[in-house]
Amino acid sequence: MKKTLFAQRFKTLASSLLLASTLGLAGTAAAEDPLKVGFIYVSPIGDAGWTYQHDLGRKAIEEKFGDKIQVKYVESVPEGAEAERVTREMASSGSKLIFGTSFGFMNPMLKVAKTFPDTHFEHATGYKTEANLGNYNARFYEGRYLSGIVAGSMTKTKTLGYVAAFPIPEVVMGINAFTRGAQSVNPDIKVKVIWVNSWFDPGREREAAVTLMDQDADVITHHTDSTAVVIAAEEKGKYAIAYHSDMSKYGPKAQLTAVTHHWEKFYIDQVQQALDKTWKPTSIWGGVKEGMIDIAPLNAVVPKEVAEKVEKAKAALADGSLHPFAGPVLDQDGKETVAAGSNMTDEVLLKMDYYVKGVDGKLPK
Amino acid sequence: MLRLEPRSAPSNLMVYLSPLLAMILMLVVGMIVFTILGQPPFKAFHAFFIEPINDWYGFGELLIKASPLALIALGLAVGFRANVWNIGAEGQLTMGAIAAGGVTLWLQDSTSAWILLPLMFIAGAIGGMLWASIPAFLRTRFNTSEILVSLMLVYVANLILSWLIHGPWRDPDGYGFPQSKMFEANALLPILIEGTRVHAGVLLTLVALVLAAVFFRWSLTAFQMRVAGLAPKAALYAGFKQRKTVWFGLLAGGAAAGLAGTAEIAGPIGQLLMPISPGYGFAAIIVAFVGRLHPVGIALASLLMALLYLGGESAQMQLGLPAAVSGVFQGMLLFFLLATDVLIQFRVRWISKTSTEAAS
Numbered sequence: 001m002k003k004t005l006f007a008q009r010f011k012t013l014a015s016s017l018l019l020a021s022t023l024g025l026a027g028t029a030a031a032e033d034p035l036k037v038g039f040i041y042v043s044p045i046g047d048a049g050w051t052y053q054h055d056l057g058r059k060a061i062e063e064k065f066g067d068k069i070q071v072k073y074v075e076s077v078p079e080g081a082e083a084e085r086v087t088r089e090m091a092s093s094g095s096k097l098i099f100g101t102s103f104g105f106m107n108p109m110l111k112v113a114k115t116f117p118d119t120h121f122e123h124a125t126g127y128k129t130e131a132n133l134g135n136y137n138a139r140f141y142e143g144r145y146l147s148g149i150v151a152g153s154m155t156k157t158k159t160l161g162y163v164a165a166f167p168i169p170e171v172v173m174g175i176n177a178f179t180r181g182a183q184s185v186n187p188d189i190k191v192k193v194i195w196v197n198s199w200f201d202p203g204r205e206r207e208a209a210v211t212l213m214d215q216d217a218d219v220i221t222h223h224t225d226s227t228a229v230v231i232a233a234e235e236k237g238k239y240a241i242a243y244h245s246d247m248s249k250y251g252p253k254a255q256l257t258a259v260t261h262h263w264e265k266f267y268i269d270q271v272q273q274a275l276d277k278t279w280k281p282t283s284i285w286g287g288v289k290e291g292m293i294d295i296a297p298l299n300a301v302v303p304k305e306v307a308e309k310v311e312k313a314k315a316a317l318a319d320g321s322l323h324p325f326a327g328p329v330l331d332q333d334g335k336e337t338v339a340a341g342s343n344m345t346d347e348v349l350l351k352m353d354y355y356v357k358g359v360d361g362k363l364p365k
Numbered sequence: 366m367l368r369l370e371p372r373s374a375p376s377n378l379m380v381y382l383s384p385l386l387a388m389i390l391m392l393v394v395g396m397i398v399f400t401i402l403g404q405p406p407f408k409a410f411h412a413f414f415i416e417p418i419n420d421w422y423g424f425g426e427l428l429i430k431a432s433p434l435a436l437i438a439l440g441l442a443v444g445f446r447a448n449v450w451n452i453g454a455e456g457q458l459t460m461g462a463i464a465a466g467g468v469t470l471w472l473q474d475s476t477s478a479w480i481l482l483p484l485m486f487i488a489g490a491i492g493g494m495l496w497a498s499i500p501a502f503l504r505t506r507f508n509t510s511e512i513l514v515s516l517m518l519v520y521v522a523n524l525i526l527s528w529l530i531h532g533p534w535r536d537p538d539g540y541g542f543p544q545s546k547m548f549e550a551n552a553l554l555p556i557l558i559e560g561t562r563v564h565a566g567v568l569l570t571l572v573a574l575v576l577a578a579v580f581f582r583w584s585l586t587a588f589q590m591r592v593a594g595l596a597p598k599a600a601l602y603a604g605f606k607q608r609k610t611v612w613f614g615l616l617a618g619g620a621a622a623g624l625a626g627t628a629e630i631a632g633p634i635g636q637l638l639m640p641i642s643p644g645y646g647f648a649a650i651i652v653a654f655v656g657r658l659h660p661v662g663i664a665l666a667s668l669l670m671a672l673l674y675l676g677g678e679s680a681q682m683q684l685g686l687p688a689a690v691s692g693v694f695q696g697m698l699l700f701f702l703l704a705t706d707v708l709i710q711f712r713v714r715w716i717s718k719t720s721t722e723a724a725s
Binding site: 088352 | 429524542636641643675679689
């Protein structure tokens, strides 16, 4: 609250200075109107997690473009009927570039995009496009693969734990990439998964984490939005790999690394293009190479050889010589889904609905 | 020290004035909150309460948000008047939407809108009623608390919806994302005002308001239920059936919530996804009480409640205030209403220390 208050005051001060300076200029030349940019978030910004990472991108464009743009955001917008109104309000109050950062905003944004042809829309994690609607997403699975190498090197029980939200391709892809990363170190490693059926439910995430640790998992990770899993690992003296944000302050001993999202460059590029009037709708799926996905600094307990191995793999991902789903890819029953010598295509990846070899249990359908 | 003493005759006038008073108190304290947040209070007031509805689109949004709130609150009021506490309208809404959505996915390729839409609403009402019948049955049979049962069933309903859209009803062309196919045009409610999202579901709520007013005023059942609520022993003595009261109260709430859920998926949403309602089922409880369980009051309270939702968004966009501001206003409204209600029933008296000591 304090932070917000301070930020608010600061903004008031900044805007009044701004006003004073534009008043000074008004006589000489009509300053160009700032580009209005809007962000629609599905959850509160908080201090770690999915929305927090996007908000870092918002702050980055504010810092970079200063008074050339005017940025607004709305947090905690539910998917469904609400999203359409908020998007529309943003557009009709003059925003010319609007980012919506949740899958469920896709159809509402599409509807609004059709009635505001001069406004640019960018939707995260969806698949539909329109003349003025682009989409963007990150290759989360690349970071998962790297973190899998770390987990695979640090486990003593050869059992890893994974707290997962919903069995959709994006999440399944992450579990599989993590497993393959760990198995690149030791093919005997197993990954146990618990589904909590929620993106954000600290209570259930924690419970799932504790269950996994009781079942012998000594490195756990999560594809959910809270810090509960990292905190639980810290308390139990086990290791954790965080997701979305670096959560080392919640688990200074537990966090080995974190798979982190970085949207700053993407947002800066989009705003720049909108200012240059060169914006076009694109479908961007960026990974380690584009800097959209990275891992947080490794914990001091991780040996140097492991760090070097991870560094090498990261470089290989960036130059394309390594693909987390390079054939042969075997599913749980040992059936080959990608032949040796070829990589899984993006199209197949986006529809992934099976576990690879090494994941324990059955994927809920 | 301060002490609350029951009043011999609560003021009738104040019963109706207290919601207004609560609203004024909410506004005054709201202004203070805005000031503390570093906002000029009148500008903030404008952004919160005027901005969202100063064009047709915004006004339309107010209507489509107030509509489910009013509809559900009416249904709940039937039960609340008889001390039947259905807290689970949110779950009944979800089950109604599931039933209506099931009918849509099953029939939308082969049926015209004239048949499909009525069928959807019938299914929606039945879905909501079925879900409400569980607490009704358990209450009348085993005397369980309908408050707990209906509330817990909200979570069960959400899990069922989640299972359906992750499993059997998932859009096969949706890249595995958990939502159903988009509904075809024949399963969508017509738009009433061009350029807005105001759909025919608003008419349904208007009809329900009139029907409820007639029902509360002239029906014997409503009278019996009111008596059961105000004086259970008198109702028993008069031979009014308690079971009937419980069943009727819960089913009315379930049906209304189910219809509201149907109007949401056939209106602004247009498919089944999670979540269907941003908490209408719970907010409607506040609406019912602020509206004094009376149709006219409920209509006004639903508009106010809808405005609080819209204002929260507008305040975020215009002033960069946190999303929690909406919740603060809703909470204050209910808090002040309860506080003023206490003062209707009780009076505050200052009792000096010596006299309390003497009394003890």
